[in-house]
Amino acid sequence: MYHVLRGGCETKHPRSFVMSRPKGINNYLILIIHTAGVFQIAGQQYNVIPGQALVLAPNTPYSYGNPCGNYIDDWLHFEIMNPEIATTLFPCLNSPFAIGEIETYTFLIRQILWEASYTKDNFQQENINALFTVLINHLQADCRTKETPDKYISYQTQLQMLKLEMSNSLEQQHSIKDYAKEIGISESYFQHLYTAYFGTSFQKDLIKMRIERAKYNLITSDLTIEQIAKLCGYASEVHFYRQFKSITGITPAKYRAGKQS
Numbered sequence: 001m002y003h004v005l006r007g008g009c010e011t012k013h014p015r016s017f018v019m020s021r022p023k024g025i026n027n028y029l030i031l032i033i034h035t036a037g038v039f040q041i042a043g044q045q046y047n048v049i050p051g052q053a054l055v056l057a058p059n060t061p062y063s064y065g066n067p068c069g070n071y072i073d074d075w076l077h078f079e080i081m082n083p084e085i086a087t088t089l090f091p092c093l094n095s096p097f098a099i100g101e102i103e104t105y106t107f108l109i110r111q112i113l114w115e116a117s118y119t120k121d122n123f124q125q126e127n128i129n130a131l132f133t134v135l136i137n138h139l140q141a142d143c144r145t146k147e148t149p150d151k152y153i154s155y156q157t158q159l160q161m162l163k164l165e166m167s168n169s170l171e172q173q174h175s176i177k178d179y180a181k182e183i184g185i186s187e188s189y190f191q192h193l194y195t196a197y198f199g200t201s202f203q204k205d206l207i208k209m210r211i212e213r214a215k216y217n218l219i220t221s222d223l224t225i226e227q228i229a230k231l232c233g234y235a236s237e238v239h240f241y242r243q244f245k246s247i248t249g250i251t252p253a254k255y256r257a258g259k260q261s
Contacts, residue, residue, distance in 0.1 A: 002132045004116040007076035009106050010034065017071055020063035025077070029056040030139070031064075032074035032105040033096070039064040041094050052096045053105065053139060060094050074109045078132075089136055092143035099142040100156050108135045158183050159197050163205075170210050170233045176202055211247050214240070218252055219259040225252050 005027055031054040039046040039054070040063045048054070048064075056062055065071055080089070099105060108131055115127045162182070166174050179202075180190035194202045210232040217228045229240035244252050 001081050001129050003079040003081060004112060004128060005077040005079065007074070007078075007109060007113050009074045009110045009113070010072060011075060013065070013071045015066065015069055015071075018063060018065040022061050022063070024056070024059040024061050026058050027077050027079050028058060028090075030054070030074075030076045030078075030109070030135075031056070032099070032102060032109065034072035034074070034102065035066055035070060036068060037064050037066045037071050037073075039096065046096050048096045051099060051102055053099045053142065054096045055090045055093055055139065057090075057093045074106050076109050076112065089140070090143075091140065097143050100138070100160065104138065105135070108138070155183065155185075155193055156197065159194065163198070166206060167209050170213050171231050172233065174206055174233075207243060207247070210234070211244060214244060214252065215248070215255065218256040225256075228252070 033048055033050060033052045033054065035050055037048045039048055040061075041054075041056070042061055112128060112131045112135070115124060115131065119127055162179055176187050176190055180187045183190065185193070191202055194205070198205060200208075214228050214232045217223060217231065218225075221228075223231070225240075226237050229237045232240070234240035234243075241251060244255070248255060250258070
């Protein structure tokens with residue numbers, strides 16, 4: 001699906017560097033921007049800050065550089081072998097947008113370039129396509145937060161990491177108070193940020209994760225319901241029963257029996 005042309009990671013250019021392509025190029029270009037820069041894209045100027053991405057469509061006029069100092073970016077030129085789906089892949093074409101963990105993008109682009117250069121032919125294209133899927137999914141997710149106020153975006157990485165921590169340690173107790181303190185904000189503001197970013201409240205999300213984990217354990221293990229309740233963070237088996245039935249409409253025992261029949 002994707003054909004890699006050329007690219008680089010953490011490429012450093014001096015202040016005098018200016019990339020100018022007044023007619024654009026006939027392939028796609030992804031830029032992961034590590035420093036400030038000034039961009040001209042199809043006649044519009046953008047003052048870009050570190051931690052932004054840009055996906056340029058074929059034949060789009062552009063120029064960029066950093067007149068105030070060095071310019072550093074990751075870059076990837078590529079073609080999409082199925083052009084009719086291209087416009088749906090990149091909702092933020094030709095416009096810079098904020099991204100989360102810049103290191104993740106650097107890693108993905110570096111790995112794509114490695115696969116394109118050194119992987120054996122029988123695995124090469126499959127690996128490249130898989131890595132591109134991850135890269136584009138990240139770009140799409142970050143692009144959708146483009147309209148989110150900057151004050152939310154500044155906490156994006158911390159919110160993502162704490163949610164991963166929660167999902168990997170559901171047997172432990174998780175509180176708004178502790179997470180708000182960890183991030184360094186008030187409890188009310190933490191709840192506001194969490195709901196704005198994930199589209200659901202912290203408490204509802206935590207319950208959902210616990211019930212989903214419980215459902216998985218009920219149908220994939222021979223653990224007792226009491227053991228599953230503890231693994232999912234419930235100190236009381238009765239509380240687990242009530243919450244499970246409230247959300248699924250049936251008891252844990254009936255859920256297990258129905259999936260195994």
